[in-house]
Amino acid sequence: MNLAPYAVQEKTARGRFYPETEAQGRNPWQRDRDRVIHSTAFRVLQYKTQVFINHEGDFFRTRLTHSLEVAQIACSVARALKLNVDLTECLALAHDLGHSPFGHAGERALAKMMQDYNGFSHNDQSLRQVTLLEQQYIAFNGLNLTWESLEGLAKHNGPVDNPDPYLERINRSYPLDLFNYASAEAQIASISDDIAYHSHDLDDGLRAGLIEFKDLEDLPVVGEALYEARKQMEQCKFKDSLQKRLRYEVIRRVIDCLVRDLKKQTADNLSGLNPKTPEDIRNCTYGIVQFSPKIMEGNQKIRKFLYQNLYSHWRVNRMSRKGELLVQHLFEILSENVDLLPKKWQIRALEAGKRKQKSGILRVITDYIAGMTDRYAIEEYQRLTDLSILS
Template sequence: MTDAHALAVFAVRAETSRGRLHPEPEAIGRSPFQRDRDRIIHSSAFRKLQYKTQVFVNHEGDFYRTRLTHSIEVAQIARSCARALGLDEDLTEALALAHDLGHPPFGHAGEEALAQAAAPFGGFNHNAQSLRVVTLLESRYAAFDGLNLTWETLEGLAKHNGPLPHPPAYVADYDARHPLDLGNFASAEAQLASLADDIAYHGHDIDDGLRAGLFDFGDIAHLPIVGAALADAGRASLDMPPPRLRHETIRRVINALISDLLAASRSRLAALAPGSADDIRRAKTAVIAFSAAVADANQAIRAFLFARMYRHWRVNRMTSKARRLTEELFRMFHGDPGLLPNEWRARAGEPGSARAAMIVADYIAGMTDRFAMDEHRRLTDIAISG
């Protein structure tokens, strides 16, 4: 638990939490945000992340990141930065661990396919799905659906990318029952968790891309931040083997991004001089941020990864199959909800309806890569029993 005396004045404080939608007695020895983190870690959705694609489909190799290892890396970066800025570490960690709970199988390919298939019925959004998971779909408690997380954690999940003047349907519906102040920024803890996500995937996607041979050291030498990190790593040992050079480079990239984030955020905080967490929420711009130069560098890194990794022909082949498989699962289940397992079929309603589309999207989004492929085979291979 974060020491209350070490918290900055603008940090969220556990003792003034706005509580839970369904009141519960608090746990002795654990803050409300520690309890949120523990509920997230013990959830079914969190465990499934170990078999959900980050970039490479799970069976492509044991060393590539999955949604689970990505989430753990985000949490490590976020918690370390939270301590440096005097923020509540437990809330920051909870948000980092929960931010990808709504991702469907097969990474962004699966999300794009599900969003397109569900577009006539309201679409699909993984951030909204994360909120749906923790407020509705997890069914572990007798007294309520979801995990009954604190207001502060739900606010941070809903506003993962900033204020939501036009929220997705489920976020708007939930906000009508339990207002999350969608028009303002989230807490500094939530803003930090979001940027820790950027730092983690820049680092590990370069690492995985090098490991997979999608590009080499020469290809990244021109990139801002990355090129300087590579050169500095090379100077550490003139005969360093490639695996060590890769690791030495990546840790320097992550360190450079973290150092800039902390310096830029401290500067913004000093200029705003917030006296409370609500002052952070009411600010006109985000207060946890990179400097302008590093924000531009991040865009250049992102553009490189998009062109040389996410659209590499080897990745394109995987994503093409993943999109097709996801679309076919949606079409089959939506057209005939009788194919769904009993607990899902009972909620799906009429074939082709908006209700069926929502339930089918929930079902598919909750699948791991492996289960989605197995389910597709069960539905399309007449030699396999149901």
């Protein structure tokens, strides 16, 4: 595939922090992608919450299936725009590696417990995971990803105005141009995250019965998709599975609408900017990968609808609250009794304590908990208390 001049390419790549001989038969970002896929953090995403806690059903999405869906959407957009598909795929697969158990409920708990010690966010934790916590290589900690992959993870939500101390430390030794926009590939991975979780959280909400089709009729993009799908369903001969087929058809149409609009608007933006190099994208004063104004407004309304009708649904709130309390209590127990940590984590906590006193110990405990699956967090809590708050 012939890449556009503003795509990230090997001839302009900035290499790795620890120099390595590149693999034959794979470009640097195929190698990055493979390292992400083989990482411990990626593997455990299969048992981490998206919206519904893992034990609520085998058919609801997890962080792993979400990441795969983000990658599929992102690669489609990158390919259409003649961008670096391998880098885009790597960033899409890696963007949630730092997510805590129980989704955003677990993230809120860790942020609360660490509020006096530089806080916690899953985006920052993803970078920490790939630069420090993965321990598979003899020569270094982390995955030693390329500069372009690290830049994309650091700026998943755009330029970083207020980096946390760990990112600042990385940036001092390996500058990531934090105040500029990321590559077009990284921007695609970020907005594809929105497309995937909006559309597929709608799907899971319908599947769980927390949202009904009638709730969607006046929702931008979704309402139009529902209208067209219902027209098509009049000809459907599979009468035993009409509702299931209707749900799938609506979600497909929503994704198709968002992706087509994103491709067209971004292509128009690129034509207007006429970038010659990846640096022209990074130095642009606005994100080049965007929806059209109409679809952007519609997407914001979808987000608001999901917060009001799914993420804040009393059934979701109950399970989220339990997950949040479990993570908070687990953190309190371990921070007061570091000797209850598994041996290798005790050693890390003691080493961190020598350097940074209490903040270092708490960061190790945070790393330990953030790396847990939902199931492991429940089991660890039960082991430490002989009680279960998630029965």
